Amino acid sequence: MEPTEIWLETLITNTPQEGRELAIKMARKSISAIQTDPEIRKKLRPQYANDTAQLIASSQVIATEFQTVASANNYWKK
Amino acid sequence: MEPTEIWLETLITNTPQEGRELAIKMARKSISAIQTDPEIRKKLRPQYANDTAQLIASSQVIATEFQTVASANNYWKK
Amino acid sequence: MEPTEIWLETLITNTPQEGRELAIKMARKSISAIQTDPEIRKKLRPQYANDTAQLIASSQVIATEFQTVASANNYWKK
Amino acid sequence: MEPTEIWLETLITNTPQEGRELAIKMARKSISAIQTDPEIRKKLRPQYANDTAQLIASSQVIATEFQTVASANNYWKK
Amino acid sequence: MEPTEIWLETLITNTPQEGRELAIKMARKSISAIQTDPEIRKKLRPQYANDTAQLIASSQVIATEFQTVASANNYWKK
């Protein structure tokens, strides 16, 4: 069940933009960890990409992951 | 999949009001990152703008993003 | 899309009660930022004011906004 | 729209148990702030008190409010 | 409405595992605070224990309560 691929080496990113991309990646990797079959994930994609309620729920996950990433990076303050 | 446009240069804003606008932008950019087709997004818009449950869920995303922005700005305390 | 009205000058309030009122205002302003037509908002109001699931979801947004306001005010500790 | 009754004088409580009761009160007061008619609230009550999904959603609001109360009280550490 | 039973003496636990059990207890006590009739709660139980969406929502409540408990215990760091 545990993914053998190492995809999260660090929470530190160079910029807020990269932190945002990491947050999106984290959200996606959670889906893959639960639904491990890539073929099924592919078939499921239209379900949520065209359903605003699910798009909003996905945005909520990204917002939550980004809180963690932003805090880890001390909000990219110099 | 990753957006090439750099839209998040910094989490720092001059005022709480601008922080609020950034939080709304962050919420919107998450939707665009998942549903990348602007034509489809346009068609989906009435779905959520007239559905109070989805408006409330969107407000939840904004509230979560704003937590991050407000914390990054130390709540705009002088 | 961005509201031109400045409604969020500060997160600082005199009392917890006023902080609560600000949190409610923040939640409401998010709705207005997405559904910008006041006439439509008025028509939508009965949808959520009589639906307990939506009342609860609205309370969740207020609770989240209040976390930010309370933290900004250091929980109104003297 | 704003309640004139002052119900939130302080976030400080003597014990975690009292903090829990405050969190429940905060959740309830949010509902009252949106649905201001006590008669309608009374009629709505069976809707959520017998619907587990809504009971769980209410618990989520209480958990979120309690995070704020617990933090304000420094987790009641001596 | 307020429970007279004192069930939350402290947020401090000896171990993360006990913290987890406290978080589950907190989530359950919220349900009891809203639906105060134990007979009705008993009848409602199959509704959510066999509905994955509600099981997931319950897990969300536990995760949120555990954030509070873990923070109160400084993550059980020595």
Add this chain to the structure above:
Amino acid sequence: MEPTEIWLETLITNTPQEGRELAIKMARKSISAIQTDPEIRKKLRPQYANDTAQLIASSQVIATEFQTVASANNYWKK
């Protein structure tokens, strides 16, 4: 009701990746704590693994648990 198995010895992990795996485990253990019958859990699995709304909700739980784990590990900063 309380699990006798000790599965959460510590929140500390060596790497962010291991922290992520712990967050997923925490989310799963919550489900088991509520639906204690492994046979029923097995039967329920297809319900959520093929329903994008539930996959997204599960990701939200993981994101929330990971906030706690990441904070406990001070974001794995050296």
